[in-house]
Amino acid sequence: MARAIPTNPRKSASQKRSLATVEALLDATARVLTREGYDRASTNRIAATAGVSVGSLYQYFPNKEALVAALVERHNREMLELLRDALKEVASLDLAAAMRGLVRATVDAHLVDSALHRIFAEQVPRMGQLAKIEDLQRETFLLVRAYAEERRSEISVRDLDSATFICVTTVEALTHEFIINKPDALDGDRDRFIDEVTRLLVGYLQPGRA
Amino acid sequence: MARAIPTNPRKSASQKRSLATVEALLDATARVLTREGYDRASTNRIAATAGVSVGSLYQYFPNKEALVAALVERHNREMLELLRDALKEVASLDLAAAMRGLVRATVDAHLVDSALHRIFAEQVPRMGQLAKIEDLQRETFLLVRAYAEERRSEISVRDLDSATFICVTTVEALTHEFIINKPDALDGDRDRFIDEVTRLLVGYLQPGRA
DNA sequence: GGAATTTGCGAGCTATGACTCACATTGTCT
DNA sequence: AGACAATGTGAGTCATAGCTCGCAAATTCC
Incomplete structure (x- = not known):
């Protein structure tokens, strides 16, 4: 072709x-x-x-790939914008409340155009220019990594890189599944979902403060 | 075509x-x-x-889709077999040790044919018969859900369905990223990865036992 | 107003890849 | 050995979809 x-x-x-x-x-x-x-x-x-x-x-x-890649870029930009805003709004809260705010922002970001997001995730091959679908994760990592640095004293995990990797990957995956494949368990119960994920994060970053 | x-x-x-x-x-x-x-x-x-x-x-x-779907099925079967075995071996351990065993098994499962697994994840469209790529997650959920039931008394999360969803999705996503996109932070350090994920799980399932 | 440039058009060329079919080979059964 | 079934072959058919190119319309500039 x-x-x-x-x-x-x-x-x-x-x-x-x-x-x-x-x-x-x-x-x-x-x-x-x-x-x-x-x-x-x-x-x-x-x-x-x-x-x-x-x-x-x-x-x-120049070709179909570039067209779709441009759309991916636009979509990723929109999602990242929400996260950036949330990071600002959350700066003065205690860690648990901050995490909650970030999880909520992640959910909101996934609602921007969830149908399109699903197509990117399930059908668009991550090759060539389209590999940039995964840039969202990488950029999110960088933003959160910088944030974690500022909050260093409140986080009891030794290695910040590992901790950031774990948190970002986890929240992304959980939110994705929650939005895309609405699990029966949590169907539509957005606030309960956010609570649960926040507990998961805080339990990991600040063990012993259950 | x-x-x-x-x-x-x-x-x-x-x-x-x-x-x-x-x-x-x-x-x-x-x-x-x-x-x-x-x-x-x-x-x-x-x-x-x-x-x-x-x-x-x-x-x-009958067609290309069926061929690839058959391969997906074979691959998923192999991975699930490892998990099933691990669930048996872990039956008598305390929850933390059990979780560690299951995380290790998940890592092993992802090493079965990680190159192929990557292709399934990144390039094969999840449509028609190929939607069964996601059956792996669903079947894993069922296995772990049954296991969680038996361990009910050691788990302090109210809703077992939510807890299972959270744990399975999290471990799958983290392991996938660890194997496929080896993050700099944890590069090659398999045992440290397993430790970290285990801490995450135990902190969630048994808060306060840090 | 006319020339030059930018933007838009869409029929058609071409490559490719899924799938068929008429035939050949191998195996089995008595 | 002969016959019938099972299995294997690969050149060729056909539909599709990416992309081009010669031309037309709209804008801009002098």
Whole structure:
């Protein structure tokens, strides 16, 4: 199917109309992905949905991969923004309350466009440019790692890197499952979920303060 | 690319040669998947690698999806076997030691064929028959849920379903990241990883016993 | 107003890969 | 040995989807 070995961007040129075209393409990509799934999401279908021709699509994105990658980037940016805000709001609280706030923010982030998020997780191959799907985790790690440094005195785990890795991976995975595959046990009970995860974290970071 | 709307199996007929053919096809599928990735893994390539003709492939598997699904099933079976064994061996230990044993078993399970496991996680779309990739989680939940029931008195979390969900999801995600994306923090330090995860679990299930 | 440039169009070219089918080989049973 | 079934073969068919290219419309500039 693919003939050329893809390369870098193409026209980043963007005046008035073209910006709208790019937006329309990204929005259409999101819609087609969630409605049809990754492999049914052909560039022709996406262009049609955007009300744009295939030719225009390839004027702004060198190939399908780059198009989807751009959407991934936009989505990750939105999610990270929520986390950054939460980190600020939580700065003055005690550790348990802070953790609670961060877990809540993670849940909110996963609700931004959970259908799209699910497609990224379940169907989009993490290869080439699309490997950046996992950048979300890496960037989250960095943000939280810096935060943990500031809170060093309240955390009784020896190695901050390990502790951050464990917390970030855990909260991400639990939240993902909670939002995407709503477990019967906690169905819809968002606050109970947040409580439980917070207990898990605090019990790990501050053992003995049960 | 696909023309027909796939259906059920085909020939399950299996005498002497044919069993070997099926085995060869599954092995070849695993090798091609790990070496080339999911979308480079064409049925022609797989058949060639197996030393078999495409025609034979389609005698035993109605389509590519079914072939990969069969491989997924085999892999999940192997991993679950390790967990089942560990659950038996751990029956008489105290909860903390038991948790440690289960975490270790999870790590071992992820080492069975981690390259293949990575492909399943990162590249194989969870659709149709391939949705069974996630059966591993579901079956693990059931096994652990039953085990938790027996240990009810040692667990101070109110809702066993939630607790099981949290523990299983957490251990799976952490182990997966540890094996697949070896974090710098814990690089290669398997025992330290197991210690840390065990602390996380015990702190949650038995708060106050730090 | 006209020329140059940017943006948009979409039929069609091409590669690829899933799958078929008419035939060949091997194995089994009496 | 002969016959019938089981198993294996691989060139070829067909549908699809990524991508191009020659042209048209809209914008901008002088």
